[in-house]
Amino acid sequence: MIRLDGVGKTFRGRDGAEVEALRDVSLNVAEGEFVAIVGASGCGKSTLLRLVAGLVGVSAGGVSLDGQAVTAPRAETAMVFQAATLLPWADVLRNVTFPLRLMGRMERDTEDKARALLATAGLAGFEGRLPRELSGGMQQRVAICRALLQEPRLLLMDEPFGALDALTREEMSIELLRLWAARRMGVLFVTHSIPEAVLLADRVVVMSPRPGRIVDVVEVALPRPRSFDQEGSDEFQRCARRIRAHIFGERAARAA
Numbered sequence: 001m002i003r004l005d006g007v008g009k010t011f012r013g014r015d016g017a018e019v020e021a022l023r024d025v026s027l028n029v030a031e032g033e034f035v036a037i038v039g040a041s042g043c044g045k046s047t048l049l050r051l052v053a054g055l056v057g058v059s060a061g062g063v064s065l066d067g068q069a070v071t072a073p074r075a076e077t078a079m080v081f082q083a084a085t086l087l088p089w090a091d092v093l094r095n096v097t098f099p100l101r102l103m104g105r106m107e108r109d110t111e112d113k114a115r116a117l118l119a120t121a122g123l124a125g126f127e128g129r130l131p132r133e134l135s136g137g138m139q140q141r142v143a144i145c146r147a148l149l150q151e152p153r154l155l156l157m158d159e160p161f162g163a164l165d166a167l168t169r170e171e172m173s174i175e176l177l178r179l180w181a182a183r184r185m186g187v188l189f190v191t192h193s194i195p196e197a198v199l200l201a202d203r204v205v206v207m208s209p210r211p212g213r214i215v216d217v218v219e220v221a222l223p224r225p226r227s228f229d230q231e232g233s234d235e236f237q238r239c240a241r242r243i244r245a246h247i248f249g250e251r252a253a254r255a256a
């Protein structure tokens with residue numbers, strides 16, 4: 001579905017100096033596939049997601065969706081950021097339906113679908129609350145519902161659980177997997193957490209910084225539905241160890 005071919009991205013800073021954020025990145029994401037991206041800070045993970053979202057353009061190579069070049073945001077794609085970015089003055093229901101309203105895509109049953117989605121995410125009864133009346137985890141669930149209501153074929157998630165405490169984060173990971181299993185859209189999920197990446201993904205893309213490149217793609221052969229009980233399994237440990245070796249091995253090598 002999504003194809004990145006030899007993608008490079010160079011930014012020009014305010015002082016005129018160039019930063020090569022990505023070099024020669026090639027990656028495919030199949031329909032319904034869950035792909036996680038891990039790597040040290042600054043290795044271009046967010047840039048990669050923003051290129052796929054059509055929010056920034058490539059400097060080299062190409063990004064395509066169903067064979068068509070991605071040059072602007074597309075209706076098939078939705079994005080979730082680290083901060084929930086909810087509208088503070090709008091209640092939960094209006095927040096969730098806001099993008100569809102904006103795009104003129106409200107249907108007669110959109111509000112019902114939104115309520116059903118909120119219920120699945122454990123937010124039944126909170127439709128009329130304002131964001132400030134919700135916990136951080138609940139706000140992020142609203143943001144995820146907002147993305148899912150758009151029925152995207154591709155969901156881009158940039159450290160969506162990064163601002164949450166460890167317990168909420170585990171709960172949200174399992175919740176996301178449930179929602180994903182019911183809908184099966186393609187997911188590109190950026191995280192700093194290796195266990196989270198292994199738990200969630202079919203494949204984990206490991207990136208290295210300066211410039212950002214793909215150094216490995218690890219297939220996770222754990223059965224689904226997944227749970228944190230699998231963390232002790234040989235396959236989980238094998239995947240985590242292999243990813244860690246790339247990230248910390250390279251860091252240690254640079255420090256030497």
Ligand SMILES: Nc1ncnc2c1ncn2[C@@H]1O[C@H](COP(=O)(O)OP(=O)(O)OP(=O)(O)O)[C@@H](O)[C@H]1O
Pocket residue numbers: 011012013019020021039040041042043044045046047048
């Ligand atoms: N708009 C921009 N202008 C200039 N440089 C940028 C811009 N966006 C990103 N960069 C640079 O590109 C590199 C990659 O940044 P990016 O945010 O994609 O990394 P990341 O892997 O997502 O980092 P983190 O894990 O810390 O969020 C960094 O060196 C960053 O400073």
